[in-house]
Amino acid sequence: MSKLTKIVMVFKRIILIFILFTGAFVSRPSLMAQKVQRVVIDAGHGGHDPGAVGKFSKEKDITLSIALKTGNLIKEHLKDVEVIYTRKTDVFVELHRRARIANEAKADLFISIHCNANKSTSPYGSETYVMGLHRSDANLAVAQLENASILLEDDYHVQYEGFDPRSPEGYIFFSMLQNAFLDQGLDFASRVQGHFRNHVKLYDRGVKQAGFLVLYKTTMPSVLIEAGFISNANEEKLLASESGQNKIAQAIFRAVKDYKHAVEKIPPPRYDETAAADVSDEQADTSSGNPGGGTASSVTGPATDQASATGLPVFKVQFMISKTEKRLTSPEFKGIKEIGFYFHQGMYKYTSGNENSMEDAMKIKKDLDKKGYRDSFVIAFFNGERISIDEARKLLKN
Ligand SMILES: [Zn+2]
Structure with a gap:
């Protein structure tokens, strides 16, 4: 490929990102959510995409179970909140479709649930991501692993404008995105980590940023939760157990409740x-x-x-x-x-x-x-x- 063609391609992509970015504003009158009335819960992977595989369990089953439990808690305790799932059964859903479901529902919050995995069995703990440029190779690796799901989609070249989830270069483009919902995403993410730490006793690896395809087209605060490492023996036991899943769902529910409370309690800014x-x-x-x-x-x-x-x-x-x-x-x-x-x-x-x-x-x-x-x-x-x-x-x- 000639240098000129490359430059043209880069510009095309910049323009596209700009269109996507500005498009995000058109659908909403105000940048700051004032209510949390619709929450989308996204169970990672599904169908022919098992996600990460542990010694005896699969990520897709764990994420679905935690997602449904979280949704049930919200429906039971937050009566004015509508819960929307991107999947309720073991089916394959493309990453771009998950974001579209949330956008079309005009959701106020998007929560993608996943399990982490590493070649080594030693890493453990939870981390919650918001969209952005990774600060370390380890964070990039997590996004690359999750984004690899698109390789199982039929037309990923078309849907993701030629984005190659395996190539680190592609991720630099995410640094150009101005995430209008970053503050609120970070706020919710830190609440999730707090409840994981205090109630599930999961080691807190922190709130992080990386380029996740499932998050980048959403037009609301959105996070991707890596609830723990399926590759770690202790954490796989927790993640795959009924009691562990209940605790994790409880923690995510509490974060939703706290976040909703914070968003709705404080009156909108006024001149002082x-x-x-x-x-x-x-x-x-x-x-x-x-x-x-x-x-x-x-x-x-x-x-x-x-x-x-x-x-x-x-x-x-x-x-x-x-x-x-x-x-x-x-x-x-x-x-x-x-x-x-x-x-x-x-x-x-x-x-x-x-x-x-x-x-x-x-x-x-x-x-x-x-x-x-x-x-x-x-x-x-x-x-x-x-x-x-x-x-x-x-x-x-x-
Ligand atoms: Zn995953």
Whole structure:
């Protein structure tokens, strides 16, 4: 293949990803879910795809059993939540179809359940993934293993635009995706890990990112759970046992309940004058040492924006979230332009810039990338409310 053909192919793919990315915004009026009313539970593998195989059990049977148990708990205890399964029996379902089921159902949360496997029998513990660029070869290997399911699909060359799940190069493209639901996915993932640790006594390998095909087209917060290692003797016993599956399902259910509670309890952000004044002081005199202002449910950043007051949207780059409040004068923020934060769904979200155009915000994102904040993404505000990029673009056109 000539160099030019390669470049053309790369560009085609970038454009395609861009279309997929922007398309994700069209289907929803707001980026931030305010309710958790529909949950899709995705039992990994099935039919002629057994997934990872242990000494005496198969991943596809374990995932189905945990999925059904989790769904039953949700239906029983969260009456206003509709549960949608991507499969309820031992059948093969293509990865792209699983995402489509969730998108068409306009689900608020997508939970893909899997078991981990390793050539060595020693690794153990659970990890929960959100879509993104892997930080280690081990995380890449997990995604490669799960994505290999598409090799069992009839037309995977067409469905995944020639993506080769075995080639590490293909995974770099996932770094270009700006996952609008990353915060919420991370939030839910850490709740899953917490309940696994505390109630199932599974070793916590952490919340991680990698390019999973089953997640990348979903238009809602979505996670992939590796509940434990089927390749480890102790964990296979746990994963394949009725009591182990009950505990795991219970933990996932608790995470759903907590997450739903967090999303629905806190009222949507509103303009808060007191908090805005605090932030202005902070920005005017960074040597004052006062912590940044901001109270629960206030949007502090946009309150300082002139553009917002003049009826134009404001673009910022979100680069960090934290459960605890950080001082805007903290040394870790050194060199970051026009830093601000807003409080949303129990998290402090830190932003850089107050730009009038997406292009200017992208320049800030590039700077942040260089500083090591590789998961940063552009967000938009209008009159103190966070809006989608699509909505912001429409406002600019008017
Ligand atoms: Zn799997």
